[in-house]
Amino acid sequence: MNLIHRRHLLGGAGAALAGLIPFPGFAQAWPAKPIRFVVPFAPGGSSEIIARAAAGELAKSIGQNVFVDNKPGASGNIAMAEVARADDQHTVILGHIGTLAVNPYMFDRLPYDPIKDFKPVSLLAKVPSLYVVHPNVPAQNLREFIALVKARPGNMNYGSAGNGSAGHLAMEYLKMTAGIFITHIxxxxxxxxxxxxxxxxxxxxxxxxxxxxxxxxxxxxxxxATGSSQRLPQLPDVPTVAEQGFPGFEMTQWYGMLAPASMAQANIDKLAAETQKAMKSQAAVDRLNQDAALAVGDTPAQFAQFIAQEQRRWKQVVERAKIKPE
Structure with missing residues (x-):
């Protein structure tokens, strides 16, 4: 067999083998299947609205369906612990003020580490907290409500989505600021x-x-009252807490996407880029604006810095209000 013929045969065999051997350059594109977006709270709240808006826009550009999976329980700890252990490269979770900035200081022990077990992907949106009463309550504004609570100490109640939830923190923050007492349910x-x-x-x-x-x-x-720094376009006649006697007061909920620490960095980079694009799309901005939510879509580094900032802020509130698990 001459040399040219042998090279021809070896070249053909090499080409055939190249189709079978998983060289890095021929790795399967990510995502290879639908992405599971876990929401650690029950349906019906701001968390689900934000998650579904983000999932819908992200699915348009990332090449796979993104489905929302509500997994409530234990102030979000159950879902956070489950996703922290996920290694399928296709599971992410909605992180928020409670699971990332409050639970670390409210619980003596957590089944997850908010920093070591997760990689920030992007801050998705911010949602102003609104202070509301049932129409039967004879208070037309915050000043009247505070006067009513002070006149009936311990006889009025407020509800929240659970201990350490954004609503719980918002009301405790107001209680501390205004010097009032109202029973938490x-x-x-x-x-x-x-x-x-x-x-x-x-x-x-x-x-x-x-x-x-x-x-x-x-x-x-x-x-x-609204917890925003300025009045909301959707509620132009409702003054902020700051306007009603408490300058500098601001209470805003926030929601971001996290991936398990086991997710490959290349996948994180792609997910982050596509998520930023999704949250800055006009469709996402318009969809969230209908519900008075502000779409963000920042980088992993920016989100990580924001989480650290919020942890410093809410550690003080949790300790002063002595917020404990249910």
């Missing part, structure tokens, strides 16, 4: 809480604008 999610609030079994609450704006517009709830 925790629920297992915003949905169950809203049922009792709309029925009048709860007198007050602080809830993300996305989840209750429709109930305010129909008169089923009365908004007495």
């Amino acid at each position: 925790p629920y297992k999610g915003t949905g169950p809480q809203l049922i009792d609030l709309l029925a009048g079994r709860l007198e007050a609450a602080s809830v993300g604008a996305s989840a209750i704006l429709q109930h305010i517009k129909t008169g089923k709830l009365r908004c007495i």
Whole structure:
């Protein structure tokens, strides 16, 4: 066999083998299957609204479906612990003020480490907290509500989605700032809480604008103040907490995407880039604006810095308010 013929045969065999051997350059493109986006809270709250808006836009560009999976329980700890152990490269989770900035200081021990077990992907959106009362409560604004609470110490109640939830923190923050006392009744999610609030079994609450704006517009709830730094375009006649005697007061919920620490960095980079693009799309901005939510879409580094900042802030609130698990 001459040399040229031998080279020809070896070249053909090499080409055939190249199709079988998984060289790095021929690795399967990511994502290879639908992405599971876990929400650690019950359906019906701001978390689900943000997650579904993000998932819908992300699916358009990343090449796979992104489906939302609600896994409530234990102030978000159950879902966080599960996703921390996920190694399928296709599971991410919605992180928020409670699971990332409050639980580390509220629980003596956590089944996850918010820093070591996860990689920040992007801050998705911020949602102003609204302070609302049932229409039966004779308070038209925050000043009247505070006067009413002070006149009936311990006899009024407010609900939240659970201990350490954004609504719990928002009301405790107001209580500390205004020097009032009102009994906290925790629920297992915003949905169950809203049922009792709309029925009048709860007198007050602080809830993300996305989840209750429709109930305010129909008169089923009365908004007495917004936690935003400026009045909301959707509620131009409702003054902020700061305007009603508490300068500098601001309370905003926030939601971001996290991936398990086991996710490959190349996959994180692609997911982060596509998520930023999704949250800055006009469709996402318009969709969230309908619910008074602000789309963000920043980088992993920016989100990591934001989480650290929020942890410093809420550690003080948790310790001063002595917030404990249910």
